[in-house]
Amino acid sequence: MKLGPKLRKKSTELHEFIRKASVFIDYFLWLLLDPSKYTIIKTNKIKKILVVLVNPEMGNVGGDFCALGVVNYFKKVYPSVNVSFLLDKKTKSHFGEIPGIEMIEHKGRRALDILKKNAPDAALFISLGPFKLKDFLFVKYRVVTFYPSIRGLLVYKNKLHITRKPFTLWGTHMVEFGFKMFESLGFKFPRKDVIIYYSKKEENKVDNFLKKKRIKKYIVMHPGGKHVVKTLKGGKWPPHLWPVDRYAKVANHFSKKGYNILVTGTKEESYLAEKIQEKTKSKIYDVCGLFSIRELAPLLKKSELLIATDTSIVHIAYQVKAKIVELFGPSYAKAVGAWPLNSKRHKILIDGGPCARSMRKIFCPENIVCLDRISVREVIDSSEKLLDISFKKTSFLE
Template structure:
C-alpha cells in the first residue's frame, strides 16, 4: 500500500522527539512520494526544523487548550489545519490521550500507535507491538514503521544546523570564553526529574579534575538549571565555562557536536549528543538504560548501585539522593577512556 500524506504525532519531550527522528527518515525512504507532517509542541520544535525528510511542522500550542474557553476558541482552527492536509495515515508515537485525539481529529483512516500506549490511546489507533517491544525506545518507534512493510537498515538522526545557527553558536561560545578549537567536555547538570540529577558538588569536582587534565569543562542546559549552576560555581576551584540558558536547541547541538564528550543524566540534551555521535557518559538511576540509554555505540552508562535502580519514580519515596553513589573518579575515568580512544 502507498500513502500520500502521513502524520507523525510526537509532541514532547525533547529526548522523546529526538528518539523519534529516525521515523521521519524511514517513512520518506519507504514512501518517497508521501508528504510527511509532524505535530509537535514548542519545546522540541527547533530540533525538527530544516529536516529534509519532514515536509511540514505543525505546532501544537498546549497552553491554548488548557481551559474550556480556550479549547472552544482554538480547537476548530486546529482541526481545520489537520483536515486540510487529508492525511491517509497517522502514527501516534506519544501514546497518550491528547496525541490520540490529535491522531483521530486528523481524519486519517489508518491510525497506528506504538506499543506502550496509555490512557486508552490504543482504543483510537491500532496498537503496534513489534519485535523490539522490550528494547530501546528508538526501535520501538521504528517498529511502527516496520508494521507498514518498510525495511530499516540503520536508524538516521537528522539534526540540520544551518549556517546562521553555526554563526550564532560561534559567537555565543566566544562571548563565554570558549575556544572551540581546544578540547572540551560538555557537562549537563539538569534533568526534568529531581532524582535523575547527579549532585552539584560532584559536578564541581569533576570540572576541576577535567581542568587538571587539560580538558575544558563547559556547562550547558536550560534556564531551569541556573540554580544548580550557581551552586556548582560556588563549589568549583576553577571557574568553569557557563552556557546554561544561553543557547537554543540547535545552538546547543552545534556546541555538543564539537565536544570531545558529554556527561549527563537521562535528559534530552544527552540523547541529542548520542544522535550527533558525540561520546556520552550517561548517569542513570530511576530510569532504565536498556530503554532510555544513549542510542548507538561509543557511549558509556554508569548506574547507581542501589537495588531499586530503574524504579521509574520521579521522586524517591525513601528520600535517597539516587545518583549520589556514582563517584567523581568513576565518571572522570569514563570521560578519559572515551576522549582518549
C-alpha cells in the same frame, strides 16, 4: 509514602513486573477487540504520513527528538513520501524548520478540519494531547504503540480504531519505538540511524561564542533535568541528580588536563552551575539558557565529551555522534539510554539502587540519592577512556 530502601526496592520490582505484564495484556485486548487490525496495508500506496505529537504542558523533549531523529532518517531513506507533524506550540518551537517536513501547530479542532481537506494516508500517534483516535478516522492507516504503564493499561481511551500496534516489550528503546511504527506500515530499513538538523546560523552562534571565549577543547557537563532544580530548592533530593560536589571534582580533574568545562541546561539550571563553581577552583563556563535545544547540537558535535544523567541533551548528543558518559539511577538505560546501546562512543554507568528502573522523575519520599553508587573515579576513568579513542563522525558502531 515512606517505605525505606528495602521496601522501596520491592515496590520498584513490583511496578516493573506490572509494566512487563501490561504489554501482553494490552496487546491481547487489541487483538481481541479491535477489528481495525484486519485492514490490509498497501505500503506502495502510502504517499503522505502524519505524525501526531501534541504534548501536555511539561512535554518530553528527549523523546520528542528521538522521534524527530527517526522521522528525519525515514525521509532520507524514503524522500518521495511526504511527512508532516501535528504539534503543540512549544514542541514546534523546539523543532524549528526541518527540510522536507511540514510542521502544523495544533490550534484546537480547526487543525483537524485542515487535515481532512488533504487527508494523509497514514498517521503515527506518539502523543494525542486533547484528541482521540476516533478524531482521525479520516486517515486510512492508524499506528499506535503502547508505552508499558499501569495508567496506560487502565485508561480505556484510545484503545480502539488502531490499524497496527507494534508489539514492544518493556525495555524497548525510544528510537526503536519510532522505527517499529514505520515498519508496521511495511517500510524497510537496511540500517537504522537518527538525524538532527540545525542551520548554519545556529552553528555560527556556537562558533562565535567559542571564538569570543577562546575555547578550543572542551567537555560539556549537564547536571540538570526535568524537576531537578525545583525539587532541590524544595528541600528534597532529585532522583536524577548526581551530587554537584562530584561534578566539581570531575571538572577540576579535567581542567588541570587542559579541558575547558561548559555547563549546559535551562536558564534556571544556572543554579546548579553556580553550585559546581562554588566547589571547584577551576573556571566553569555557565552556558545555561544561552543556547536553544537545536543550538546544543553543534555545541555537542564540537565537544570532546558529554557527561550527563538521563535527560534530553543525551538524545541530541548521540545524533551528532558525540562521545557520552551517561549516569543512570532511576531510569532504565535499555529503554532511554544513549543509542545505540552497544556503541563504543558511549559509556553508561548504572546505580542499581532501590529505585533502579523505576523511571521516577519526581522526588523520592525516602530522599534516596539514586546516583550515590556512581563514584567520581568511575566517571573520570570512563571519560578518559573515551577521550583516548578517535572516531570518525559518520558511524555509531565503531
